[in-house]
Amino acid sequence: MTGFDHIPANLSEIKTRIAAQAKAWSRAPEDVHLVAVSKTHPAAAVEAALAAGHRLFGENRVQEAAAKFPALRARYPDLKLHLIGPLQTNKIRQAIDTCDAIESVDRDKLAQGIAAELAKSGKRIDLFIQVNTGEESQKAGILPREAGDFIRRCRDEYRLPVVGLMCIPPAEEHPAPHFALLGEIAKRNRLAQLSMGMSGDYELAVQLGATHVRVGAAIFGARETKDR
Ligand SMILES: *Cc1c(COP(=O)(O)O)cnc(C)c1O
Secondary structure, eight states, rough: OOTTTTHHHHHHHHHHHHHHHHHHHTGGGGGEEEEEETTTTTTTHHHHHHHTOOOOESSSSSHHHHHHHHHHHOOOTTOOEEEEEOOOOHHHHHHHHHOEEEEEEOOOHHHHHHHHHHHHHHHOOOOEBBBBBTOTTTTSSBBBHHHHHHHHHIIIIIIIEEEEOOOOOOOSSHHHHHHHHHHHHHHTTOOOOOOOOTTTHHHHHHHHSSEEEOOOOHHHHHOOOOTT
């Protein structure tokens, strides 16, 4: 497949479904943001989405984001990019230069590094704290029982602009309890934004309070690389 004709149609269908789901649960459709996850797809695919009027994107690797997005941003200055993958401390500066939000803040060293770089650059970005709701040893994210203290340190000690929480539920479990748990932790800590839900479960995520759904394959098509 060389063309990108499927992208506007997919975007339009997903936005319709999100709006319908929001209305069904008495939520304002404009409170749910579709993060179009373009990882592994070429800049031309992102451009097809931009041409269709979409502006919010997600990438899971800083280097890929830095390779693809600055040229697109020059032509679409209102484009927004969220980093949704794990961030190493040596890439913090590049992440802040390239992205408008980091959704994967999950440890003190990273939080402190982001605070230092933000102070240096004077740039303002939004931060989400990633919670490992399934307590999977191989997965990034702060454990649910440690989330409250970590959120407090991020806000009060490191003075970070934390806006919400993000989770990636275990692939083999039903996502509903994980979405619900993320919502409870956010409520307890008075955080307004919830990034949860992907291609297979974004409607359920909207039902359970998502303000950001991160959808890749259902917009851009299947990825060839299976591990991400
Ligand atoms: C790839 C990815 C997504 C999108 O997954 P799809 O199944 O393609 O919709 C969402 N969130 C994160 C963190 C990802 O890495």
